[in-house]
Structure formats: C-alpha cells, structure tokens
Amino acid sequence: MRVEHADDTSHQQEMKATFATELGMPMFNNEPVAIILFNMITKFCNGSASHFPVKKVLLLLWKTILVSMGSLKELHQTKNEMRRAAGLPEWPEDNVEVCRNIRASTPPAAGMEFMDGRRSRQARQDAFDPFSDADEEEEVANSEDQSPGTPRPGSPVAEPVETPVIKVNKALPWRSKVREKDLEQFLAQTRQKFVGLKVHNDLNSLAGLPNPIHEGVKVLKEHIYVSLSEVQIKQEEEVTKNPLSQSDIAETAAEALYRSMLPNLPQYMISLLKLLLAAAPACKPKTDSINILADVLPEEMPTTVLDSMKLAIDVNRHKEIIVKAISGLFLLLLKWFKLNHIYQFEFMSQHLVFANCIPLVIKFFNQTILAYVQTKNSISVLDFPECVLSEEEELSAETLETGDSQTCCWRNMFSCINLLRILNKLTKWKHSRTMMLIIFKSAPILKRALKVKHAMMQVYVLKLIKLQTKYLGRQWRKSNMKTMSAIYCKVRHRLTDDWAFGNDMDARPWDFQAEEYALRSCVDRFNNRRYVNDGYDPDFKPVDNNLQSILGEEVQLTMEFKMNYEKWLEREVHGTQIDWDLLLRH
Known part of the structure; x- marks a missing residue:
C-alpha cells in the first residue's frame, strides 16, 4: 500500500489513497483501528488481556499509522506545503538525505588504546562496514538500505548492497540557522x-x-529560520488575547488521531514504555514485569541443544522487533504531531518525560551498544520467503552459531537511531530535560555509542552531547577535544550558540520547574479550548438568552434536593414574607 509503482493506474492510486483515508476513520464502536490497537496494548499491560500477541499488535499499530498518516518522507513534503501556506519559505534539507552524505568518523580512542598506540588497520572490505576501525577512509558507500531512515514494513532488516562511491563533502553538511x-x-x-x-x-x-x-x-x-512551531505558538497567543477569534482547524489524519488519543494518551504512553522496558536487553526482568514472551515460549521447554539455541534466538528476535516497533511508533507520532501543532507534540512529550522515558532510553544505551547492533538473532533459512522458496536445509548448532554474512543487524541499528532521535526531540530547547541527561550521567554512555561507525547514528549522538557540553566543565571539554571537533564538523550550527563554552544566561536552575509548569499551562489551555469546550473558552461560551428555550429546558434535580425539597419550600417560600410590589418595581 505504501510503495508507489511506475505502472500504477489512476484507479489503483485512488484506491490506495481511499484505503489510507478510511484506515484513520472511526469504524468499530466509533473508534479508528489505531485506537482499538492502543486499547489492546493498554489491556495487555494492565494484565486484563495477557494472551494478546503483543508483538503483532505493535507492528500492526505502527504500520497502520504509517499508512494512514504517511512516512517521514511524506512528512517532509507536507511540511513544505504547510510552510508555503503559512507564508514561509520551503526548507529543502531532509535530515535523512543529509546524513547519507556525511562520512562516519572514527570513534574516540579509549585511554588504553591511546597509550598502546594505534591498532593495526583491518583489511579493506568490499562492502561498507560501519564498524571498521580504519582511521582514514576515502570511500563511503551510502545506500538507501544502509541508512535506515524510514522503515520498510515488508522487510525489517535491510541488507547492505554495493553502491557507487560518493565523495566526502568538504563543506559543513548543514545550513546554519538563527532564531x-x-x-x-x-x-x-x-x-x-x-x-x-x-x-x-x-x-x-x-x-x-x-x-x-x-x-x-x-x-x-x-540565516534566520522561522519554524512552523513559532507561527503556531503566536497564533495561540493571539487566540488567548482575543478569545472570540477562532482559528480554523484543518482535518488531517494527524488531527483525527490526536483527537481520538487525547482522553487516554497518558495511559498509552505508559503502556508503550512498559513494553520497551521489558524488551530492552540492558534491563533485567523483575518478578512484576510484563511477560512479553507469552506467544513465544512453548508449553514444554526444549530438551536438545539445537532447540534451545533456536528458542534463544527467537526470544531475542522477538524483543528486538518490539523495540523496533515502539521506537518507530514514538518517532512517527512525535514528528507528525509536531507538524500538525506544536502543543500536540508538547502534550505527548511531557507525558513521555513524566513516565521516565529519558532515563529509560539512557539505560537502554548503557550496554555494549556495538555488540547490540552486531547481533544476528535471525535464522536465514527459517525466514520467509527463504523457507518457502528455497530448498530445505538441515539446521545444526554449528550453522546457528555461524549465522548470516551481514555486517550488522539493521533492525537494531534502526531502533538505536530512532531512540536517539526521540531523546533529541524531548530535550531540544528544554533546559530542565537537558539537566536530566546530566543527572543520569548520559555523556559517557553516549560517547561509547560513537564506537558504532554509522554516520546517522553518530550525528544524533553528537547532538545530545552538544546539549550538555556547557554544563560538563572545562576539564571534560579539554579531555574530549576529538568529540568536540566531531560536533563542529557534523552538527548544525546556531550562529549565536556558545555551546562550547558556558555563558548561557538562560540556563538558570531555578527556572527549570517554572519552565515545565508554564508549558503545561499552555498545553492545557490549548486542549481545553480546542477539544474539551468545542473550540470556545468556557468563560466566553455563548449564553442562551431566549426565554422560551430556557423555560423549556429540562433540569436534572439531584437526589439530595428531592429528599429535602419540602424543607426548602417551607424555609425559602412559605416562611419568607415577599413584598411583590417592591420586587416588580425593581
């Protein structure tokens, strides 16, 4: 449904568009498919439906939203359309495309490696190896499959292919911005x-x-760049000052999904984070944790070595797919909500932060991330369609240990990049959340992630480190000059940003709590005006002044009033002398 073919007829294109539209419309119990799946996940996490196949539900939810709202490539096109409608110039840069032309840098050497001297360089490989330790690479193969920017629903793992050589850019990869x-x-x-x-x-x-x-x-x-978010915030400020002036609400797929998610969005975020915690390899399972392996573990445990290895591979693969689906879902929702309206994005972001998403992602990366993206938890001869189209091969413990010939698991690489992008979105321009990165000691954890020689992953790691440099102290900056140089070469520059020093007067610790409270107040005002009160501020909602309609209105009396009605009648009516002439004169 999401792939465009050159031979598609106009009728086929129209049917695909119709299907995508209907997928986001209310269906069963006046709920769209996505909300039904969200509710299934919530029931699974609270224990009322532990038999649900949670991996399949997550994948179906993620791909449903991909079809109904569109991928990140379509989001970039929609963003430029909305910028034109708002009178802003288009922004040609696409982060995924820019990262594909950036050369992955050699990770900073550890202390022992630096003292022992350079390690011997590995032999050049024909295929691109993102984990090569060679210090100088003149050629970098960047292909669509190797840069996992937008997932393909049909193939969770993309294999590296041979591609033409691309020359390394000598100029900085990003256009500078100024607010x-x-x-x-x-x-x-x-x-x-x-x-x-x-x-x-x-x-x-x-x-x-x-x-x-x-x-x-x-x-x-x-270099001034005015974002759609700034325009939307100014519009909301104008509506707050002039409550009777209402802005038009475009009925998009993201708008319809947000309206449906709004009543239970906090529960949805908590449930997804619980599943992410249960599937994270760095997190040890607890007795009260969610059992995400109910549809994987057999009734009888395996008795042979081969069956035990197959089960272990299947369990790890099951967890990896759950992490992939949740990370892809979070990123997709955050980006579409931010494009649709900044306060929808902020509402979801705050609930992710309140549910400890930031420490969870940091904990996820507090492992040997290089080993995680190199794991091969898949059996190629059992994968579809290999198991159907090819001749049946005999499995043995030796063949399972050997695995396939891939340089890395692109599924895990995709998940890591998504989680880094989510962390960037939650912390960007938020001093209080940046301090959370420092409190949880994320700098050394993120620096270890630079060992993965993948350009896109390094860019988002360096962005997170850049946020913290001014708070880490002068000695840290002196000891990590290679990381500082990588930030300068790969991360977008804000021309007035003194990130490499520490002179930011806005970063005052006593403002952190007030910052979150002020943001929450704006978000609540937005939700109450736009969704709870049918577009009107409750203080300025039109009043019915028609005498006939007021007298004909049915009033529900409380049980307490009915029980004490006679006492009220005696005290307020019969026991009180009323001068009717005086009342009529006034």
Whole structure:
C-alpha cells in the first residue's frame, strides 16, 4: 500500500489513497483501528488481556499509522506545503538525505588504546562496514538500505548492497540557522554595550552601532529560520488575547488521531514504555514485569541443544522487533504531531518525560551498544520467503552459531537511531530535560555509542552531547577535544550558540520547574479550548438568552434536593414574607 509503482493506474492510486483515508476513520464502536490497537496494548499491560500477541499488535499499530498518516518522507513534503501556506519559505534539507552524505568518523580512542598506540588497520572490505576501525577512509558507500531512515514494513532488516562511491563533502553538511529570539538578544546586548539604550520590537535600527555589528546583523538575518512551531505558538497567543477569534482547524489524519488519543494518551504512553522496558536487553526482568514472551515460549521447554539455541534466538528476535516497533511508533507520532501543532507534540512529550522515558532510553544505551547492533538473532533459512522458496536445509548448532554474512543487524541499528532521535526531540530547547541527561550521567554512555561507525547514528549522538557540553566543565571539554571537533564538523550550527563554552544566561536552575509548569499551562489551555469546550473558552461560551428555550429546558434535580425539597419550600417560600410590589418595581 505504501510503495508507489511506475505502472500504477489512476484507479489503483485512488484506491490506495481511499484505503489510507478510511484506515484513520472511526469504524468499530466509533473508534479508528489505531485506537482499538492502543486499547489492546493498554489491556495487555494492565494484565486484563495477557494472551494478546503483543508483538503483532505493535507492528500492526505502527504500520497502520504509517499508512494512514504517511512516512517521514511524506512528512517532509507536507511540511513544505504547510510552510508555503503559512507564508514561509520551503526548507529543502531532509535530515535523512543529509546524513547519507556525511562520512562516519572514527570513534574516540579509549585511554588504553591511546597509550598502546594505534591498532593495526583491518583489511579493506568490499562492502561498507560501519564498524571498521580504519582511521582514514576515502570511500563511503551510502545506500538507501544502509541508512535506515524510514522503515520498510515488508522487510525489517535491510541488507547492505554495493553502491557507487560518493565523495566526502568538504563543506559543513548543514545550513546554519538563527532564531528571531537570538537576533533580538544579540541586538539587545550590543545596544546596551555601545549605546546604553533598550529598544523593544525593533530588529532593523542600527544607529550608533559600529560597522562590524552591522555586518554581524546582516549575516544573522540571512540565516534566520522561522519554524512552523513559532507561527503556531503566536497564533495561540493571539487566540488567548482575543478569545472570540477562532482559528480554523484543518482535518488531517494527524488531527483525527490526536483527537481520538487525547482522553487516554497518558495511559498509552505508559503502556508503550512498559513494553520497551521489558524488551530492552540492558534491563533485567523483575518478578512484576510484563511477560512479553507469552506467544513465544512453548508449553514444554526444549530438551536438545539445537532447540534451545533456536528458542534463544527467537526470544531475542522477538524483543528486538518490539523495540523496533515502539521506537518507530514514538518517532512517527512525535514528528507528525509536531507538524500538525506544536502543543500536540508538547502534550505527548511531557507525558513521555513524566513516565521516565529519558532515563529509560539512557539505560537502554548503557550496554555494549556495538555488540547490540552486531547481533544476528535471525535464522536465514527459517525466514520467509527463504523457507518457502528455497530448498530445505538441515539446521545444526554449528550453522546457528555461524549465522548470516551481514555486517550488522539493521533492525537494531534502526531502533538505536530512532531512540536517539526521540531523546533529541524531548530535550531540544528544554533546559530542565537537558539537566536530566546530566543527572543520569548520559555523556559517557553516549560517547561509547560513537564506537558504532554509522554516520546517522553518530550525528544524533553528537547532538545530545552538544546539549550538555556547557554544563560538563572545562576539564571534560579539554579531555574530549576529538568529540568536540566531531560536533563542529557534523552538527548544525546556531550562529549565536556558545555551546562550547558556558555563558548561557538562560540556563538558570531555578527556572527549570517554572519552565515545565508554564508549558503545561499552555498545553492545557490549548486542549481545553480546542477539544474539551468545542473550540470556545468556557468563560466566553455563548449564553442562551431566549426565554422560551430556557423555560423549556429540562433540569436534572439531584437526589439530595428531592429528599429535602419540602424543607426548602417551607424555609425559602412559605416562611419568607415577599413584598411583590417592591420586587416588580425593581
């Protein structure tokens, strides 16, 4: 359904589009398929339906949302359409495409490796090996299958293929960005320094400022990027100031899904995180943890070595697919909700943070991540369609130990990249959540993840390290200059961001709690106005002033009032003298 073929007729294209639309519409009990699957996951996690095949439910949920809302490639196209509609210029960069042209760097050497000298370089391999320790690589094979940016529902593991050589870019891979807030702060500081005045809401007056400042302002204006999120926040502020003015709500697939998820979204996030915790290899199972292996473990445990190995491989594969589905689902929802409206994204993000998503992801990476992405928990001769189309091969313990010839498990690589992207989305521009990364000591954990020589994974690891550098201290920066250089070469630059120092005046620890409370207040106001009160602020909801309709309105009396009605009648009516003439005059 998601793959476009050159020979598709217009009728086939129309049927695919119709199917994707109907998939997001209410069906059973006035609920879309995605909400039914979300409720199945919640029931599975609270123990009321432990017999559900949770892996299949998760995969079906993820692919249902992929079909109904679209992949990340379609999201990028929709984003440019929405930017044009909002009067903003298109943004041509696609993160996945840019990362494919970035060269993976050699991971920083550990202390013992540095003292012992360089290790001998491995022989060059014909296929791209993301785990090669060679310090100098002139050729990097980047293919669609090797860069797991967007998953393919039909093939959870993509095999590396031979591709043409791509020359390494000498320029920085990203276009620099500047926020209007950054330009305002720059002008405020320079005006205070050279003129001694404050000018509000003025980004053009440069009177009294030296020529280098003029040139700096010109460069900043050339790189200003106004995001859709900023436009949406300003629109919400206008609606708050003028409650009677309502903005139009476009009925998109993401809007319909969010409206359906809203009443139980916190429970959905908690349930998915519970499953992720149960499937994470670095987490030890507890007695009260969820049993995600109910549909994998046989009634009788295996008695032979071969059967035991097959079961162990199947259990690990089962967990890996669950992690893949949950990470892909989280990333897809976060990106589509952020595009649809920033406060939908913030609502989901806050509930993920409240449910300890940040420490869970850090704990997930607190393992030998290089070994995790190199595991081969699959038996090729038993995989479909190999087991059907090929001749049956005899399995033995030796063939299972040998495994296949893949350089890595692209399923696990995909999961790791997704989790890093989720962590980036939760912490970006949030000082309180950045401090959580520092409190849970994520810097050394993330630095170990750089041992995986995969460009996209390294980019998102370096982004997370960049957020923390100004808080880690001068000695850490001096001891990790290779990591700092990698950040400079691979991560997008904010022209006024002093990430490599520590002069950020916004990062005040006493503002952290207030930051989350202020965000929660904006999100609650958005949800109450847009979904709870049918688009109206309750204080400004229209009032019925028609006498006939008011007298004809049925009022439900409480049981307490009915039991004490006679006492109220005696006290308030019969026992009270009323001057009716005086009442009528007033």
